[in-house]
Amino acid sequence: MKLWLGLALVAGPLAAQSARARLEGRVPGAAIPVIDSLIQAASTEGLPTEPLIQKALEGGAKLVTAPRIVAAVEVSLGQLRDARDLLIRAGDEPPVTPGEVTTVTWALRRGLPRPVVERVLAALPRAPRAAAMHAVADLAAHHFDPDSAADLIIAAIGLGLQRERLLDVSAAAAHELQRGRSHAQALALVRGELPNVPASPKPTAGAVARARRPPAPTPP
Amino acid sequence: MDVTRAPSDAEVVARVLSGDGEAFALVVRRYEAGLLRFAARMLGGRDAAADAVAESFVRAYRHLASCRDPARLRTWLYRIVANRCKSHLARRPIADVSLDEAPPVADPSDTAASLERAEQLALVRRALVRLSPEKREAFLLKHVEGLSYEEMAAVTGERIPTLKMRVHRAREALLQVLEEHE
Amino acid sequence: MNAIDPRIHQALDGELAPATLSGELRQAVERLVTAAALLATPIPAASLESRVMVLIRRPAPSRARRLLGWFVAPHAVTFRVRPVWSLAFAAVVALLTLFPMRHEGPDIGEHEGIAQFVGRFPGAQSVHAVGSFNDWRPGSIALEDVDQDGVWRATVVLPAGAYEYMFVVDGERWVPDRLAERLVADEFGRENSIVIVRPARR
Numbered sequence: 001m002k003l004w005l006g007l008a009l010v011a012g013p014l015a016a017q018s019a020r021a022r023l024e025g026r027v028p029g030a031a032i033p034v035i036d037s038l039i040q041a042a043s044t045e046g047l048p049t050e051p052l053i054q055k056a057l058e059g060g061a062k063l064v065t066a067p068r069i070v071a072a073v074e075v076s077l078g079q080l081r082d083a084r085d086l087l088i089r090a091g092d093e094p095p096v097t098p099g100e101v102t103t104v105t106w107a108l109r110r111g112l113p114r115p116v117v118e119r120v121l122a123a124l125p126r127a128p129r130a131a132a133m134h135a136v137a138d139l140a141a142h143h144f145d146p147d148s149a150a151d152l153i154i155a156a157i158g159l160g161l162q163r164e165r166l167l168d169v170s171a172a173a174a175h176e177l178q179r180g181r182s183h184a185q186a187l188a189l190v191r192g193e194l195p196n197v198p199a200s201p202k203p204t205a206g207a208v209a210r211a212r213r214p215p216a217p218t219p220p
Numbered sequence: 221m222d223v224t225r226a227p228s229d230a231e232v233v234a235r236v237l238s239g240d241g242e243a244f245a246l247v248v249r250r251y252e253a254g255l256l257r258f259a260a261r262m263l264g265g266r267d268a269a270a271d272a273v274a275e276s277f278v279r280a281y282r283h284l285a286s287c288r289d290p291a292r293l294r295t296w297l298y299r300i301v302a303n304r305c306k307s308h309l310a311r312r313p314i315a316d317v318s319l320d321e322a323p324p325v326a327d328p329s330d331t332a333a334s335l336e337r338a339e340q341l342a343l344v345r346r347a348l349v350r351l352s353p354e355k356r357e358a359f360l361l362k363h364v365e366g367l368s369y370e371e372m373a374a375v376t377g378e379r380i381p382t383l384k385m386r387v388h389r390a391r392e393a394l395l396q397v398l399e400e401h402e
Numbered sequence: 403m404n405a406i407d408p409r410i411h412q413a414l415d416g417e418l419a420p421a422t423l424s425g426e427l428r429q430a431v432e433r434l435v436t437a438a439a440l441l442a443t444p445i446p447a448a449s450l451e452s453r454v455m456v457l458i459r460r461p462a463p464s465r466a467r468r469l470l471g472w473f474v475a476p477h478a479v480t481f482r483v484r485p486v487w488s489l490a491f492a493a494v495v496a497l498l499t500l501f502p503m504r505h506e507g508p509d510i511g512e513h514e515g516i517a518q519f520v521g522r523f524p525g526a527q528s529v530h531a532v533g534s535f536n537d538w539r540p541g542s543i544a545l546e547d548v549d550q551d552g553v554w555r556a557t558v559v560l561p562a563g564a565y566e567y568m569f570v571v572d573g574e575r576w577v578p579d580r581l582a583e584r585l586v587a588d589e590f591g592r593e594n595s596i597v598i599v600r601p602a603r604r
Contacts, residue, residue, distance in 0.1 A: 022537070054534045055589065058566075061538035062576060064590050072589035106564060109586050110596075134564060134584075134598055141584060164600045174583070203516040203602055211516050211557045212312065214535065214542045241458060248451045253444055260445045265546040267528060270450060277454040337440070342549040344437045349548070363414075363438035384415075391414065391434055392406050398433050 019053050027056050031066035035073050047080045048098035051105065079105050086114060090121040103130040110137035116146045123154040131166045132157065138170040144183050152187055159195040172197040233290035236281070244281050251294060252277075254365055255301050261360050262305040264349055272308060276300040292374065298365065299375045302357060309353050347397035351390055358386035359394070406430065445550075515562045515599040519545055519569075520581055524552030526571050533567025533594070535560050540570050562601045566594035 019039045023032050035056050039049045055076045059069035083104035087096040107117045112133070120132050132153055139149030149170075156169045169190060176186035190197060203211075227235070227246070235243040252273065259269035280287075280300055287296045348356055361367045361375060362383075369380045376383065412418035413431045420431050510516070519531045529545040535558075536542045545554035566586060568576045576592070578585065584596035 026537075054538070054566075057538040058534070058588065058594075059590060061532060061540060062588075062590055062592075068590060075589050110584070130564065138584065167598065167600070200600070203518075207516055207518060207557050208510065208602070211510075211559045213559045242455070244458060245451055245455055248454050252450045256450070257442070257445050261441055264548045266445055266550070267544065267546070269445065274450050274453050274457070277450065278457045281454075281458050338549075338551055340436075341440045341443065342551055344440050345549050347437075348441065359438075360441070363434070364441045388411050391411065394437060395406060395410075395430055395434060398437060399430075 019049060022053060023056055023060070027060035027069060028066040031056070031059075031069045034070045038070075038073050038077050042077055042080060045081070045084075046095045046098070047077075047084060048102050051080065051102060052076050079108060083108060086117060087121065090118050091125065092121070100129065103128070103133055106130070107133040107137055110134075110141070112137055112140060113146055116150045119147075119150050120153065123157050128163070131163045135166040135170040138167070139173055142174050142177055144173065144187065148183075148187055152191060155191060156194050156197075161195050161197075165197075165199070168197050168199050169194070171200055228291070229293035230290040233284060233287060233293060236284055241281070244277075244284075247280070247293065247297075248277055251297055255297060258298065258360055258365055259301055259305055261345075261348060261364065262302075262353070262356060263308055264345075268308065272304045273301060276304050279304075292371075295367070295371045295374045298361070298367070298371075299377075302361075302375055305357070306353060343398070343401055344394075347394050350397065351393055355386050355390040355393065358383055359390035362387050410434075510559055510602045511561075513562050513601060514559055515602045517558050517560050517565075517597050517599050519543070519554075519556045519558070519579065519597075521545065521554050521569050521577075521579060522552055523547075523554055523569075523571050526552075526554065528572055529554040530570045530573075531556060531558070531567055532570050532576075533565050533597075535565045535567065535597075540573065545569075560599045562599050564596055564598045566596055568592075568594055 020032060020036050023035065027035065035052070039052050042049050042052055052073050055073050056069055059072055064072075080101055083101045084096055086104055086108075087100055088094055092100065104117060104121075107120075108114070116136065117133070120129060120136055124132055135153050136146065136149045139152065140146045144152075152173065153166055153169060156166055161169065172193065173186045173190045176189050177183065181189065229247075229250075232243055232246050236247075255273045255276065256266075256269055259272045260266050263269050263272065276297065280297055287293060289296075348359070351359065357376065358372065361372045362369075367375065369383055372378075372383050373380050378386075407427055407430075409418055409423055410427055410430050413420045413423060413427075414434060420428055423431065517535070521529060523529050526547075529547075530540055531543040531545060532538055532540050543556055543558055545556040547554045566588070568578055570576055578593050579595035579597075582595035582597060584598070585593045586596055588594045
């Protein structure tokens with residue numbers, strides 16, 4: 001624990017330095033010192049800093065005013081802290097990994113109720129849980145009841161499906177909706193197919209051939 | 221000079237080389253439509269084509285003294301654009317658009333005729349994209365830009381029999397695709 | 403690809419009158435002529451004149467700067483070899499590649515996947531995807547309207563994971579991706595779309 005804290009104290013200023021360099025010229029100058037301090041705080045607490053940097057860059061790109069960017073970064077930091085607390089309550093040993101904090105933050109931002117998030121965490125005691133969370137959130141976005149959505153994904157996990165295959169489960173349920181089934185029918189149908197839900201198609205050779213890499217960001 | 225007729229290419233080149241750089245705007249206006257169309261069909265994108273043609277015009281301006289026959293300015297410009305397109309394609313091959321992809325979403329205000337024309341153009345464009353850059357270039361220069369085989373030889377640096385073969389192969393490939401999707 | 407009747411080529415090269423051809427051959431000629439006419443449709447674009455003239459009026463870069471630019475820019479290199487050497491080279495390559503050939507396109511890493519962006523923006527001059535995959539930099543991922551039918555597309559290699567993004571139309575209008583089924587509040591009064599990039603190698 002002391003080693004983690006020591007590293008965090010050293011990493012804090014270093015992280016802020018490289019973050020400041022990424023923000024300069026992209027974010028209103030007036031906002032940078034405050035955002036810088038928020039990023040340092042996150043780093044000291046062992047929370048991921050990238051979501052905060054991205055939120056600031058986003059605000060700069062969208063030409064938002066400095067106060068609103070600061071407010072948005074503060075909200076993002078609050079979300080990261082909430083996610084960390086939820087993970088610890090769900091049984092993850094501190095310090096929780098930045099990756100899992102990001103995963104739970106996504107789940108909460110996408111509107112999943114905390115009890116549902118906790119259920120999924122309990123069903124997957126070990127990381128990674130990103131795909132499972134997004135799969136439940138995808139179902140909720142299609143107006144499936146979040147608890148029922150969690151039931152389906154947890155059932156899939158119990159039958160050995162993991163990682164991105166869980167996204168195939170939610171995709172299968174959404175597909176049934178498009179075919180005219182009710183939510184209850186869709187859930188039942190897909191539940192009955194588990195674990196053999198169709199896998200999503202791989203990218204075609206044509207898609208691979210025309211895929212481009214975005215240029216690497218210019219170093220500050 | 222007879223002011224009732226537009227200056228010839230040779231006259232415009234002479235004016236630019238004698239110091240009247242602004243006269244080059246006439247060259248741009250005269251040839252941008254054809255060059256842009258050629259580059260867009262070669263590169264498969266309007267933005268990439270506009271960049272290639274703009275850069276080509278600037279290069280042409282800076283090297284205008286090396287245009288050996290100002291009366292053949294058009295051919296010289298096509299040569300510069302064709303080379304630029306080839307460099308661009310060597311770095312980034314054109315998208316391979318699958319013919320099985322869903323057709324474009326229709327706008328209710330489109331007329332039936334214009335929709336059909338748009339779909340036909342889309343089919344032809346997809347067929348064109350499947351050709352190698354050399355065959356695509358040969359077909360476009362011959363049948364869209366209307367160059368003679370002699371002019372095409374000046375643009376590409378290739379021998380006329382080679383160009384004829386490329387045009388023939390391009391026609392065969394396009395016809396096969398067009399007939400498959402009747 | 404099938405060879406076609408040489409009279410079709412002769413007609414298209416102006417060496418034979420199309421009227422002298424049989425129905426089927428004349429139809430083939432007309433198909434190609436129609437295709438060429440469609441390709442001759444002008445490309446709608448803002449005039450390049452002002453853009454070119456601005457560049458021309460700038461002083462040309464120094465030779466040293468041009469040389470540096472040449473070294474930095476990628477170039478296609480063409481080798482001209484005798485046919486016998488081409489055959490020998492081809493034979494060596496064939497021997498070395500007894501194993502399955504790799505697919506064309508970029509090498510996709512183990513933790514990378516492909517994101518496909520599609521949007522309908524008729525009349526747009528440019529469309530870009532901007533999001534957490536490119537540090538919210540407008541301009542780095544340009545969609546293209548290859549068929550000029552108002553449907554813009556881009557296919558991009560990205561590290562696997564979840565990203566927020568929007569489309570930027572004509573450099574200034576930020577719109578969500580209406581085809582994406584995942585949305586999240588951006589804390590700035592709008593909604594971002596979410597794309598989940600799955601590892602391509604599964």
